[in-house]
Amino acid sequence: MLYGSAALGTSILLKACTTETEGSSEESTEESTEESTETSSSGDTIKVGILHSLSGTMAISETTVVDAEKLAIKEINESGGVLGKQIEVVVEDGNSDWPTFAEKAAKLIDQDKVATVFGCWTSASRKAVLDVFESKDHMLWYPVQYEGQECSKNIFYTGAAPNQQIEPAVDWLLENKGKKFFLVGSDYVFPRTANTIIKEQLKANGGELVGEDYLPLGNTEVTPIITKIQAALPDGGVIFNSLNGDSNVAFFKQLQGAGLAPDKYPVMSVSVAEEEVRQIGPEFLKGHYAAWNYFQTVESPENEKWVKDFKAEYGEDRVTNDPMEAAYIMVYLWKQAVEKAGTADDLEKVRAAAIGQEFDAPEGKVTMNANHHISKTVRIGEIREDGMFDIVWSTDGPIDPLPWNQFVPETKGYGCDWSDTAKGGKYKIES
Amino acid sequence: MLQLFFGLFNGISIGSVLLIAALGLAVVFGLMGVINLAHGELMMLGAYTTFVVQNIFKMLGDPWFGAYIFVALPVAFIVAALVGLALERGVIRFLYGRPLETLLATWGVSLILRQFVRSVNGVLAIGLVVFCLLFFGAWVLLSRRLDWQKIRNGVLTILVFLSTGIATVTGFLLSGQKALAKPWFSARNVDVTAPAWLRGGLPLGNFQIPYARIFIIILTIACIVGLYLFFNRSNWGLRIRAVTQNRQMSACLGIPTNQVDALTFALGSGLAGIAGVAITLLGSVGPNTGQNYIVDTFMVVVVGGVGNLLGSIIAAMAIGTVTYLVGSGTIALLFSQNSALQGIFDFFTFFADSSMAKVMVFALIITFLQFKPAGIFPQKGRTAEL
Numbered sequence: 001m002l003y004g005s006a007a008l009g010t011s012i013l014l015k016a017c018t019t020e021t022e023g024s025s026e027e028s029t030e031e032s033t034e035e036s037t038e039t040s041s042s043g044d045t046i047k048v049g050i051l052h053s054l055s056g057t058m059a060i061s062e063t064t065v066v067d068a069e070k071l072a073i074k075e076i077n078e079s080g081g082v083l084g085k086q087i088e089v090v091v092e093d094g095n096s097d098w099p100t101f102a103e104k105a106a107k108l109i110d111q112d113k114v115a116t117v118f119g120c121w122t123s124a125s126r127k128a129v130l131d132v133f134e135s136k137d138h139m140l141w142y143p144v145q146y147e148g149q150e151c152s153k154n155i156f157y158t159g160a161a162p163n164q165q166i167e168p169a170v171d172w173l174l175e176n177k178g179k180k181f182f183l184v185g186s187d188y189v190f191p192r193t194a195n196t197i198i199k200e201q202l203k204a205n206g207g208e209l210v211g212e213d214y215l216p217l218g219n220t221e222v223t224p225i226i227t228k229i230q231a232a233l234p235d236g237g238v239i240f241n242s243l244n245g246d247s248n249v250a251f252f253k254q255l256q257g258a259g260l261a262p263d264k265y266p267v268m269s270v271s272v273a274e275e276e277v278r279q280i281g282p283e284f285l286k287g288h289y290a291a292w293n294y295f296q297t298v299e300s301p302e303n304e305k306w307v308k309d310f311k312a313e314y315g316e317d318r319v320t321n322d323p324m325e326a327a328y329i330m331v332y333l334w335k336q337a338v339e340k341a342g343t344a345d346d347l348e349k350v351r352a353a354a355i356g357q358e359f360d361a362p363e364g365k366v367t368m369n370a371n372h373h374i375s376k377t378v379r380i381g382e383i384r385e386d387g388m389f390d391i392v393w394s395t396d397g398p399i400d401p402l403p404w405n406q407f408v409p410e411t412k413g414y415g416c417d418w419s420d421t422a423k424g425g426k427y428k429i430e431s
Numbered sequence: 432m433l434q435l436f437f438g439l440f441n442g443i444s445i446g447s448v449l450l451i452a453a454l455g456l457a458v459v460f461g462l463m464g465v466i467n468l469a470h471g472e473l474m475m476l477g478a479y480t481t482f483v484v485q486n487i488f489k490m491l492g493d494p495w496f497g498a499y500i501f502v503a504l505p506v507a508f509i510v511a512a513l514v515g516l517a518l519e520r521g522v523i524r525f526l527y528g529r530p531l532e533t534l535l536a537t538w539g540v541s542l543i544l545r546q547f548v549r550s551v552n553g554v555l556a557i558g559l560v561v562f563c564l565l566f567f568g569a570w571v572l573l574s575r576r577l578d579w580q581k582i583r584n585g586v587l588t589i590l591v592f593l594s595t596g597i598a599t600v601t602g603f604l605l606s607g608q609k610a611l612a613k614p615w616f617s618a619r620n621v622d623v624t625a626p627a628w629l630r631g632g633l634p635l636g637n638f639q640i641p642y643a644r645i646f647i648i649i650l651t652i653a654c655i656v657g658l659y660l661f662f663n664r665s666n667w668g669l670r671i672r673a674v675t676q677n678r679q680m681s682a683c684l685g686i687p688t689n690q691v692d693a694l695t696f697a698l699g700s701g702l703a704g705i706a707g708v709a710i711t712l713l714g715s716v717g718p719n720t721g722q723n724y725i726v727d728t729f730m731v732v733v734v735g736g737v738g739n740l741l742g743s744i745i746a747a748m749a750i751g752t753v754t755y756l757v758g759s760g761t762i763a764l765l766f767s768q769n770s771a772l773q774g775i776f777d778f779f780t781f782f783a784d785s786s787m788a789k790v791m792v793f794a795l796i797i798t799f800l801q802f803k804p805a806g807i808f809p810q811k812g813r814t815a816e817l
Contacts, residue, residue, distance in 0.1 A: 057719060059618050187786045215785045218723045220714035221448070223441050224758030224785060231760070234637065246723065249620065249715030257641030259632045279620040279715070283630075 045088040046081075046344045048073070048334075049108035051119030051129070056096025057218075057245065061323070062121045064275055065143055066091070068324035069118050071313055072331035082335050082344065090114060098128035105129040109138050115344040116141065116334055118327065123147060123189050130155065139347050141334060143327035145270070145292075147193035151403040151416035151425045156354060157373045158330040158366075159323065160293050161401040162197050168378045169268050169291035170198055172393055173238045174207050177266050180237035182229050183212035184251065191242035194270070198240060200407035215243060220250035226258045229265070236264030244271050252284040262287030268380075273321035274387065282387040292322040293376040294363035295389040303362035319387075320362075329361045333368055355419050365398060371416035373401030433636050438761055439752075444644040446751025447651040450744060451709050452724045453731035454654055455702030457743040460732050462675045463695055465523055466530055468537040470728060471721025472544040473700045476514060477507035477707020478716040479548060482621050497626040500708065504650075507704035514544075515700020519693050527692070545718045549618040553611030558602035565594035620717035629712060643712040650709055654702060658740065661698075671695050675738065734796055736806030745807055750792060758788030 050069055052062035073087050081087060090112045092104040101120065108114050109132070116139045120126045123146050133140045133154040145159040173181070181202060185191025195212060202209050210232040213225045229239065243251055248271070255267070267288040274296050277285055296307060296319055306328065310320050337354035338344045357368045367375045375398035381389025404414040404426065417423040452474060459467050481503040488499035518540060526533045569590050573579065606612050629646055632639035662668035673681040674691045682688050710720070731750060735742030756762050760783035766776040782791045803809070 055618075060620065060717070063618070213784050216789060218719070219785065219789075220710070220723055221445055221754070221785075223445055224755050224760075224788065227437075227441060227755075227759040227761075228783075230638065246620065246715040246717065246719070250713055253625075253643075253713055254641065256630060257632055257639075257643050259634065259639030259641075275619075279622055279717075281622040281624050283624060 045086045046083070046338075047088045047090055047112060047114045049105075049112060049114035049117040049119070050089055050091045051094055051101065051104055051108060051117050052121065053096040053125075054091075054093040058094075058096040058121055058125075060279075061275070062094075064321070064324050065121065065327040067314055067318075068310070068320075068327040069331055071310060072328045074313075075309070076331065076335055082338050083342070094119070094125060098122075098124050101125045102128045102132050105132040105140075106136070109133075109136050115139075115338075116347075116350075118143070118330060118334075120144070121323070126155070127189075137347065139351065141330040143330055144323045145326075147190045147197075148403050148405050149193060149408075149411060151371055151373075151418075153351070153372070153418055153425060155372060156330065156333070156368070157401075157403070158326040158333065160376055160378070161373050161403050162194065162405055163402045164293065164376050164378055164399050165270060165291050166194055166197060167201060167407075168395065168399070169270065169289075169380060170201050170207070170240070171205065172291075172380055173240070173266075173268055174202075174205055177238050178236070179207050180210050180233055181207055181240055182210055182232055182237060183240050183242075184225060185212075185214050185242040186244045186247055187214040187216050188244075190244070194242050195240075197405050197407055200405075200409070204407060210237065215247050215251075217244065218246055220246065222247070222251050222254050225251075226254060226260065229260065230258070233265070239265055239267040241267050241269040242271060243269075248272060248276060249280045252280055252288075256284050273323070274319040274389070275321050277383060277387045278319065282383060282385055285383045286385055288383050289380055289392075290383065290389065291378065291380050293378060294320075294322045294325040294361075295379060295381045295391055296320045297381070297388050297391060298363060298379070300362065300364065302360050306362040325362050329359055329366060329374070332359050332361075333357050333366075333374070337368075351418070367398065369401055370419040371401060371403055372418055373403055375400050433638075437635075437638055437640075438756065438759075440640060440644075441759070442752030442755040443748060444648060444751070445755050446748040447648045448709070448713065449727055449731050449751055450747035451647065451651045451654060452703075452706045453728040453743055453747060454651075454658065454740075455699040455706065456728045457699075457732050457735070457740055458658075458702065459696055459699035460729070461738045461740070461743070462671065463692065463699075464530070464737070465527075465696070466534045466537065467523075467699075468534060468725065469518065469541040469544060470699075470703055471723075471725035472541045473511045473515060473703035473721070474707040474710065474724060475548070475716075475718065475721040476544065477511050477704030478623070478711050478720055479616065479621070479707075480507040480510045480704065481708045481711045482616075482623050482716055485623055497628055500626060500629070503708050504705055507708045508701040509704075511704025511707065512697040512701030515703075516693060516697040518700070519696035523696065524689070524692065541721070545721075548616050549718050550614060551616065552614045553608070554602045554605045557605060557611070558598040561601050562594045562598035565597060566590055569594075616718075618718060620715045623711040623716050625712050647709050647712065650705070654705060655740070655744065658702075662740075667691070667694060730796060734799065734806055736808035739806070739808040742806055742808035750796075753795065754788055754792050757782050757791050758785050759783070 050066055052066050053059050054063060054066070070089065073089055076082060077086050090108060092108055094101040094104055105117065108117055118141045120129060120140070120142050121144050126142055126146070129140065130152060134152060138154060140155045142155055142157050143159055145165050146157070148162045181198070183195045183198060185195055191214065199209055211228055213228060215222065215225065241251065248269070269288065269290045272280070272285070272290050273292060307320055311318060333354065336357045336359065337350050340357070341349040341353035343349055354368050355370050359366050364377045369375060377395055377398050379391050379394040382392050384390055403416050404411040406412055413429055414426050415429045416425050417427065455473070456467065456470050459465050459470065484503040484506055485499050488496050488502070522536050522540065523533060526536060570587070573586055625643060629642045632641040633645070662672060670681070670686050670691050671694070673686055674688050678688055710724070714720070714723070731743055731747045734750065735744070735746035757779065760780065763776055763779035763783050766772040766779065782788055
């Protein structure tokens with residue numbers, strides 16, 4: 001509390017010196033959202049917030065997403081901005097700490113009076129800021145594939161819902177790689193929820209679950225897991241991997257050491273993209289699979305241009321991946337929504353305008369649905385020696401998102417529709 | 432039979448990773464009583480040294496690349512030992528006998544080291560070198576003056592600000608250079624690849640024993656034997672043991688306790704560096720690598736009994752084997768035949784998962800420490816009363 005008020009004091013002081021263009025209604029901390037948004041685009045700029053971890057464990061991943069967002073904003077500014085105004089970015093560091101995320105979100109909304117916020121990576125950080133955005137009735141754009149089972153009026157999700165990544169991957173494995181599944185995941189909300197979904201799906205589609213294991217985040221001892229896999233799958237089978245972060249490195253290094261090769265034990269990962277492949281080392285990953293909506297090797301003129309622009313901006317040795325692409329998309333979708341609404345301040349109008357927006361993204365055409373998630377193409381890639389992916393399978397076109405999972409009994413038959421006030425975040429679909 | 436052998440091997444191999452990580456701490460915490468929370472970061476420095484050595488050998492080409500690990504081991508030992516030495520001389524020696532302050536200070540050092548590898552670049556390195564040259568150079572020069580003792584505090588204060596200023600300005604001037612301003616490692620994990628001959632495994636029936644595990648077990652044994660010989664057959668080993676047992680008496684007998692402290696700490700840090708090389712074979716290398724091991728290493732030393740290497744060895748093996756047997760479900764399998772023991776079977780199946788196995792190991796350790804608060808081998812004699 002003390003810290004909070006001190007920070008507030010400092011920033012008001014700073015503001016007094018710097019923000020002459022901004023109007024003068026800043027001193028009170030009790031402003032309602034309407035008031036605060038009025039100032040977000042006054043003057044000749046529109047302020048937006050970027051809220052990611054620039055330090056701490058998650059910084060490795062989240063800084064790449066910030067790069068993609070900044071690139072999109074730079075492109076938009078160079079081509080004339082939004083509604084004739086330049087976008088001004090306020091970057092805040094969530095420090096891989098969930099309460100900090102909530103604090104910084106409130107700061108962006110109340111003090112900086114941004115028009116919208118692009119941010120978060122882990123589900124834990126999103127859950128932490130969810131209350132802030134809902135109570136202040138503001139707007140967050142979230143770029144990462146996640147476990148679903150959430151549909152907020154105040155969040156737009158541009159990463160995959162489970163039915164756009166996990167479920168097609170499981171179906172593909174059942175068809176091509178075998179019926180016996182072993183599930184490995186880190187011990188937190190995403191892998192646990194994802195595996196609940198997979199288990200229900202296996203039950204429904206004739207697969208068999210032979211075992212599962214959860215590794216505490218950051219743990220690198222996977223020998224017991226490998227033993228369990230060997231005992232449960234003596235003749236080979238599918239390993240479904242939702243490990244996150246450092247544990248992946250240990251898992252793949254030790255898997256290879258124990259002689260579990262991809263021809264008998266193919267691993268399907270949902271958190272390993274180009275960036276992670278580089279850090280783990282492609283020599284440990286070659287022949288394994290990953291499911292995403294976007295790979296750097298997607299062949300399309302949009303993607304070619306994007307990869308080229310990205311490398312020109314940040315260096316030849318950089319790679320692009322799925323969350324970065326989703327982050328890039330969401331800035332453009334927001335811009336289109338603002339232009340259609342004719343205002344960046346009236347969030348009700350922007351939200352309504354966002355639904356139905358289409359964008360020719362590097363991954364292919366994406367569309368914002370009434371449930372605040374986007375339709376995306378699903379792809380499965382096999383890891384090559386050079387650390388890139390060979391796309392071995394993809395859906396014919398974009399798949400519509402289902403935030404409420406249809407395999408899990410508690411949410412089966414539910415949908416989400418924000419274009420209709422009677423329906424809202426969770427309603428029973430009439431069959 | 433094969434199953435049993437394999438179980439035992441896996442238990443020992445988990446134990447040996449724990450042990451090699453804890454050996455340095457057993458020396459530093461066990462013999463000197465210093466709670467060194469930066470121990471994990473010294474391991475991390477060892478791992479980064481491996482990364483650098485690997486990259487140098489990559490340039491040399493193929494037949495040489497396979498041998499990089501043998502160069503990495505001594506280099507990592509030296510790097511970690513030197514950093515440890517600087518840490519002891521610069522921070523810890525002022526804090527002997529004040530465990531709480533040591534804990535906080537070394538925690539701070541660990542944060543600094545982590546942030547250092549994230550942000551170190553040419554500019555920062557040059558700035559540091561400039562600062563050290565100016566500050567310590569001037570210190571050495573000025574300390575020749577006769578009135579040095581009188582002006583010491585004032586001069587040092589001025590020097591700190593002056594050197595910092597000059598170093599900062601140098602850094603600022605250089606920061607335009609793209610090549611220099613590029614971070615060496617950045618916050619990302621780096622990819623350390625084991626040489627090809629360490630990547631496969633020894634086929635044995637249906638299983639395969641990873642070469643990397645065998646290598647770590649051999650390395651651990653070598654370190655223990657080396658430590659044993661050093662402590663029991665060399666003069667400095669004798670001195671270290673004497674100081675551990677009775678500091679005042681050793682000082683009276685002419686043992687330079689200051690030097691002994693510095694050497695012991697450097698030795699412990701060097702062992703952390705070697706552990707850093709070993710863990711690159713198994714896990715990731717990044718700024719946070721050390722954090723994954725620090726709790727386990729303290730656990731081993733505390734369970735083993737502070738001040739006793741044999742205790743640490745037994746504790747590491749016991750913890751490793753229990754972790755493995757519970758986590759892999761082997762214990763649960765033992766009870767699966769007999770339906771009368773269904774309850775026990777369910778109990779162990781519940782714990783047969785990496786997260787839950789860890790819970791159980793910690794619960795066992797807490798129970799164990801209730802009965803033997805000083806570990807497997809409690810310290811006897813005078814030092815025990817301190």
